[in-house]
Amino acid sequence: MLNKKSVDDINVKGKKVLVRCDFNVPLIDGKITDENRLVAALPTIKKLIADGGKVILCSHLGKPKGEPKPELSLAPVAVRLSELLGQEVKFAADPEVVGANAKAAVEAMKDGEVILLENTRYRAEETKNGEAFSKELASLCDVFVNDAFGTAHRAHCSNVGVTEFVDTAVVGYLMQKEIDFLGNAVNNPERPFVAILGGAKVSSKISVIENLIDKVDTLIIGGGMSYTFCKALGGKIGTSLCEDDYLQYALDMLKKAEEKGVKLLLPVDNIIGDDFSNDANTQVVKSGEIPEGWEGMDIGPDTEKIFCDAVADAKTVVWNGPMGCFEMPKFAHGTEAVAKALAQTDATTIIGGGDSAAAVNQLGYGDKMTHISTGGGASLEFLEGKELPGVAAANNK
Numbered sequence: 001m002l003n004k005k006s007v008d009d010i011n012v013k014g015k016k017v018l019v020r021c022d023f024n025v026p027l028i029d030g031k032i033t034d035e036n037r038l039v040a041a042l043p044t045i046k047k048l049i050a051d052g053g054k055v056i057l058c059s060h061l062g063k064p065k066g067e068p069k070p071e072l073s074l075a076p077v078a079v080r081l082s083e084l085l086g087q088e089v090k091f092a093a094d095p096e097v098v099g100a101n102a103k104a105a106v107e108a109m110k111d112g113e114v115i116l117l118e119n120t121r122y123r124a125e126e127t128k129n130g131e132a133f134s135k136e137l138a139s140l141c142d143v144f145v146n147d148a149f150g151t152a153h154r155a156h157c158s159n160v161g162v163t164e165f166v167d168t169a170v171v172g173y174l175m176q177k178e179i180d181f182l183g184n185a186v187n188n189p190e191r192p193f194v195a196i197l198g199g200a201k202v203s204s205k206i207s208v209i210e211n212l213i214d215k216v217d218t219l220i221i222g223g224g225m226s227y228t229f230c231k232a233l234g235g236k237i238g239t240s241l242c243e244d245d246y247l248q249y250a251l252d253m254l255k256k257a258e259e260k261g262v263k264l265l266l267p268v269d270n271i272i273g274d275d276f277s278n279d280a281n282t283q284v285v286k287s288g289e290i291p292e293g294w295e296g297m298d299i300g301p302d303t304e305k306i307f308c309d310a311v312a313d314a315k316t317v318v319w320n321g322p323m324g325c326f327e328m329p330k331f332a333h334g335t336e337a338v339a340k341a342l343a344q345t346d347a348t349t350i351i352g353g354g355d356s357a358a359a360v361n362q363l364g365y366g367d368k369m370t371h372i373s374t375g376g377g378a379s380l381e382f383l384e385g386k387e388l389p390g391v392a393a394a395n396n397k
């Protein structure tokens with residue numbers, strides 16, 4: 001369990017509560033195309049409303065780089081949040097975020113009301129964790145709540161700096177839930193514990209591999225990163241994605257897995273294409289036998305079976321990274337097969353955020369997973385065993 005004070009440990013009646021959420025949602029023409037992060041923030045907001053707090057929400061959105069950019073205003077989030085909450089969320093339009101408008105809006109609040117501040121990254125100090133903006137944010141509130149798991153790997157004013165200038169800084173329910181699920185899976189897993197890693201590059205997952213290899217019973221490596229392992233073992237990989245600087249690393253990991261008695265599963269066959277496109281000609285070949293001019297785009301049918309069988313026997317599964325170029329329908333089969341296998345198992349299934357979370361949701365298996373993280377970078381850093389600054393900054397129990 002997370003050893004941080006939470007919204008259950010404080011009394012917010014009549015108090016101004018600043019809540020840092022991660023409302024960094026995809027927007028197309030002002031329309032929110034994935035509202036999972038808004039839905040995930042509701043339990044904390046509802047609890048604070050029910051307890052009679054004056055709820056002041058804040059978040060970043062995209063990367064406006066310290067300047068007000070109308071297309072990155074949080075105004076559409078206030079509208080959708082009002083609908084989801086069934087209660088008005090007033091938007092404190094203010095290019096300075098904590099300027100005269102926002103201050104006046106906060107002063108006028110009644111108990112149980114909710115307002116949303118403008119995009120914290122309209123201020124250049126935000127991403128530098130500057131003292132002045134941290135103090136301004138702190139001056140708005142009596143109590144600070146951090147529920148922004150997706151941003152917990154950043155040390156910015158609105159999630160870290162602000163905590164230095166408030167007496168009480170606690171975490172919300174989403175933060176608790178994320179850390180409890182990810183933490184339990186990694187540190188106290190019911191066994192067999194299987195980790196599935198995929199995605200494009202070995203280099204971006206090195207620390208995850210190193211942290212998890214000490215903890216798992218089975219490590220499955222698919223996706224673009226598997227071809228570096230295949231080449232290291234002497235296989236022919238054609239024009240597949242490969243990081244030649246990591247060939248020795250791949251061999252070291254294979255050796256380490258063997259020494260530790262960890263089963264490390266690599267693809268035994270691949271779907272290959274003669275072009276990096278959904279119109280490519282395709283064929284299935286054994287791993288290590290990819291002809292020149294062709295590249296590995298997805299895991300093959302025999303690999304699907306091996307990976308899915310490993311998942312079927314598991315009690316805990318953590319998945320980060322797709323098995324192939326799933327954005328192209330022709331090469332989404334492997335990722336879909338793994339998602340389906342996770343949906344069918346009785347194991348505790350945890351999906352690291354980012355592409356794997358998007359894939360699981362798009363394929364319609366979202367409600368079959370035990371937990372889908374709202375943080376891509378944050379869950380990756382957690383799986384690397386790093387302390388997340390946003391969590392560390394909250395008051396200890």
Ligand SMILES: Nc1ncnc2c1ncn2[C@@H]1O[C@H](COP(=O)(O)OP(=O)(O)O)[C@@H](O)[C@H]1O
Nearest residue numbers: 199200223224296297321324325326354355356
């Ligand atoms: N065989 C492959 N060749 C090239 N790219 C791949 C391959 N398999 C997966 N990918 C790509 O990897 C990307 C995701 O990688 P990454 O960002 O590391 O994953 P995540 O976001 O889940 O952490 C996807 O865009 C996917 O198309």
Ligand SMILES: O=C(OP(=O)(O)O)[C@H](O)COP(=O)(O)O
Nearest residue numbers: 022024150151353375376377378
């Ligand atoms: O969406 C986010 O990260 P993610 O895409 O890694 O999940 C977070 O809101 C952090 O955003 P940032 O990577 O611009 O600091």
